[in-house]
Amino acid sequence: xxxRLVGGATGTGTATRTSAEARVIRRVRWRLVxxxxxxxxxxxxxxxxxxxxxxxxSLAGSGRQQLEARAAVIARFLQAGRGGLDExxxxxxxxxxATSGTFGYVVTPTDVVLGPREFTAGNLPDRAGIxxxxxxxxxxxxxxxSGVPLRVLSVPVETPGGRYVIQVAQETTAERxxxxxxxxxxxVGGLLGVLGSIAVGAVYADRALVxxxxxxxxxxxxxxxxxxxxxxxxxxxxxxxxYLERHPDERLADVGxxxxxxxxxxxxxxxxxxxxxxxxxxxxxMIEVERLPLDLADxxxxxxxxxxxxxxxxxxxxxxxxxxxxxxxxxxxxRQLVTILAxxxxxxxxxxxxxxxxxxxxxxTAVLVVEDEGPGIRPEDLPRVFDRFWRxxxxxxxxxxxxxxxxxxxxxxxxxxxxxANREGGGAVFTVRLPLDxxxxxxxxxxxxxxxxxxxxx
Amino acid sequence: xxxxxxxxxPKLGRMLRRLLEDxxxxxxxxxxxxxxxxxxxxxxxxxxxxxxxxxxDISGLEVAxxxxxxxxxLPILALTARDAIxxxxxxxxxxxxxxLVKPFAYEELSARLRAISRRAGSTTSRPGLKLQSGPIVLxxxxxxxxxxxxxxxxxxxxxxxxxxxxRHPGRVMTRDQLLDHAWPYGxxxxxxxxxxxxxxxxxxxxPAGGQIETVRGVGYRLRER
Numbered sequence: 001x002x003x004r005l006v007g008g009a010t011g012t013g014t015a016t017r018t019s020a021e022a023r024v025i026r027r028v029r030w031r032l033v034x035x036x037x038x039x040x041x042x043x044x045x046x047x048x049x050x051x052x053x054x055x056x057x058s059l060a061g062s063g064r065q066q067l068e069a070r071a072a073v074i075a076r077f078l079q080a081g082r083g084g085l086d087e088x089x090x091x092x093x094x095x096x097x098a099t100s101g102t103f104g105y106v107v108t109p110t111d112v113v114l115g116p117r118e119f120t121a122g123n124l125p126d127r128a129g130i131x132x133x134x135x136x137x138x139x140x141x142x143x144x145x146s147g148v149p150l151r152v153l154s155v156p157v158e159t160p161g162g163r164y165v166i167q168v169a170q171e172t173t174a175e176r177x178x179x180x181x182x183x184x185x186x187x188v189g190g191l192l193g194v195l196g197s198i199a200v201g202a203v204y205a206d207r208a209l210v211x212x213x214x215x216x217x218x219x220x221x222x223x224x225x226x227x228x229x230x231x232x233x234x235x236x237x238x239x240x241x242x243y244l245e246r247h248p249d250e251r252l253a254d255v256g257x258x259x260x261x262x263x264x265x266x267x268x269x270x271x272x273x274x275x276x277x278x279x280x281x282x283x284x285x286m287i288e289v290e291r292l293p294l295d296l297a298d299x300x301x302x303x304x305x306x307x308x309x310x311x312x313x314x315x316x317x318x319x320x321x322x323x324x325x326x327x328x329x330x331x332x333x334x335r336q337l338v339t340i341l342a343x344x345x346x347x348x349x350x351x352x353x354x355x356x357x358x359x360x361x362x363x364x365t366a367v368l369v370v371e372d373e374g375p376g377i378r379p380e381d382l383p384r385v386f387d388r389f390w391r392x393x394x395x396x397x398x399x400x401x402x403x404x405x406x407x408x409x410x411x412x413x414x415x416x417x418x419x420x421a422n423r424e425g426g427g428a429v430f431t432v433r434l435p436l437d438x439x440x441x442x443x444x445x446x447x448x449x450x451x452x453x454x455x456x457x458x
Numbered sequence: 459x460x461x462x463x464x465x466x467x468p469k470l471g472r473m474l475r476r477l478l479e480d481x482x483x484x485x486x487x488x489x490x491x492x493x494x495x496x497x498x499x500x501x502x503x504x505x506x507x508x509x510x511x512x513x514x515d516i517s518g519l520e521v522a523x524x525x526x527x528x529x530x531x532l533p534i535l536a537l538t539a540r541d542a543i544x545x546x547x548x549x550x551x552x553x554x555x556x557x558l559v560k561p562f563a564y565e566e567l568s569a570r571l572r573a574i575s576r577r578a579g580s581t582t583s584r585p586g587l588k589l590q591s592g593p594i595v596l597x598x599x600x601x602x603x604x605x606x607x608x609x610x611x612x613x614x615x616x617x618x619x620x621x622x623x624x625r626h627p628g629r630v631m632t633r634d635q636l637l638d639h640a641w642p643y644g645x646x647x648x649x650x651x652x653x654x655x656x657x658x659x660x661x662x663x664x665p666a667g668g669q670i671e672t673v674r675g676v677g678y679r680l681r682e683r
Contacts, residue, residue: 234560243480
């Protein structure tokens with residue numbers, strides 16, 4: 001197990017799975033667009049109804065006012081007590097004609113029509129209005145006479161000669177046309193609005209889905225990488241066991257390599273399972289991180305002391321350059337963080353070279369720096385070093401490819417930052433910044449990197 | 459068979475080589491895609507390619523695609539850690555003849571190798587798992603040889619030579635071609651070694667050994683009967 005599959009294998013071979021994913025995304029996208037379009041439609045429809053109602057109401061209101069004014073003029077004539085209304089009516093008493101679209105007349109209690117000649121009791125356009133007015137109520141209703149829409153107002157007038165009915169009418173064709181024009185403007189405007197909102201919704205949905213796409217992609221890569229990382233050791237173990245089964249008589253010494261391969265792979269699988277379980281629990285938020293007062297320099301010293309034998313075995317000089325850096329954190333996790341970074345540095349450093357761990361407090365920040373004298377990180381790889389299962393193409397074997405991902409999680413849960421870079425003279429440098437617990441910072445120590453720490457080195 | 463394994467995991471490569479060599483195959487290993495591709499394109503006498511899909515430099519899919527694009531018809535058995543249908547489809551579409559999901563049983567690997575080389579074997583269209591010429595029978599599954607029904611014991615090299623002859627019956631094989639088929643690349647052998655092992659092989663085949671004819675100045679040919 002030296003390397004992992006990279007780009008090529010990850011990017012290809014998942015065409016069908018991607019399209020299943022794409023289907024889900026497309027569905028979500030359409031749903032978002034439909035909701036946005038639907039909501040806009042409802043809002044615009046309500047707005048349109050309100051505008052239509054207001055305009056129609058105001059037109060009808062002013063039309064009725066005109067009719068009422070005319071009716072009032074006629075009523076004044078009637079109530080002026082001019083009897084003998086069988087004679088020709090005075091000017092203004094009645095007006096218009098059936099063809100002018102605007103007219104008025106009086107109907108006596110004996111059903112005689114006083115007004116333009118063409119109107120007789122038999123051809124009045126609105127008998128129902130007259131009946132209503134005779135019953136004592138003012139009545140307004142729309143009536144259509146030979147295709148012409150009319151608004152007809154019937155008003156009862158009490159005179160000494162009994163209850164007369166004044167009926168006045170006006171043509172409402174222009175009003176209708178205006179309303180029709182308004183409706184078409186509203187419909188066209190509404191449709192444009194809905195279309196616009198769908199377009200905007202589509203763009204917006206695309207943007208909103210970018211992180212989801214990204215997370216699905218990462219999930220897919222992770223699954224592919226995990227299956228590769230887990231199944232290859234299994235294949236080695238299975239093949240080794242089959243080989244041993246085929247050679248039952250071989251002496252143990254002759255198959256030592258086979259057996260040690262099996263042991264290595266079992267160890268490696270064990271480490272992988274451990275790391276994967278940890279990451280799974282971090283993903284589901286099942287791991288609590290304590291916040292205890294501690295000194296990062298102490299934590300680093302503890303971590304390095306457990307790594308000193310590994311460093312010695314590899315011929316790497318491991319040194320700690322501490323300064324007091326009080327932080328609030330989880331001692332176990334922070335020690336794990338230092339161990340991961342230092343272990344990573346040691347494994348990338350050739351024998352005879354050095355790995356240096358520095359702890360400082362600067363301003364409001366506790367800084368942990370792990371430097372090695374290895375080959376450094378290729379610039380194009382820098383953005384990926386904290387990715388799960390990512391491993392440098394020339395990485396030494398043994399690692400799970402998950403250590404730095406776990407380290408990054410620990411830093412994040414402590415409210416800090418971690419970054420990887422290359423030193424000018426060669427070699428990689430990892431810098432962790434954690435918020436300092438300033439309450440416990442001895443005065444005068446603040447931002448004094450030259451002062452040696454209280455803890456002895458490794 | 460002369461096989462090339464392209465597998466980046468050295469332990470898995472080693473283990474497969476042990477098992478395959480046990481079965482008297484000639485095995486080469488490449489640990490990255492480019493090397494494997496160069497090897498497969500440049501080498502004569504390969505019978506099949508065992509190709510891991512997850513390689514560090516260029517993926518196995520890409521290796522298969524480029525091999526096919528270069529016109530190679532070398533049978534390819536893809537090894538993959540991913541078992542989604544889409545992955546298998548992608549593998550087959552890229553030009554692999556078959557695939558095997560890790561971890562696999564060696565028996566299955568071996569059977570699939572036989573199957574893809576049989577399907578690809580336009581040189582010898584034959585039924586079943588046996589290569590036969592006259593009284594000589596080579597059982598590919600059992601990895602055994604018998605002459606007139608009596609089993610004979612061959613060394614791995616003799617076995618590979620005989621397999622090469624039986625796969626190309628009636629065809630004149632040059633010493634170099636026989637070297638390519640029966641010896642791993644990079645092993646320093648001279649053409650004389652071919653003569654020596656052909657001699658051993660004829661002896662072990664007894665009277666049937668006469669079927670392997672010397673073609674003077676060129677090489678050898680298995681006469682068909």
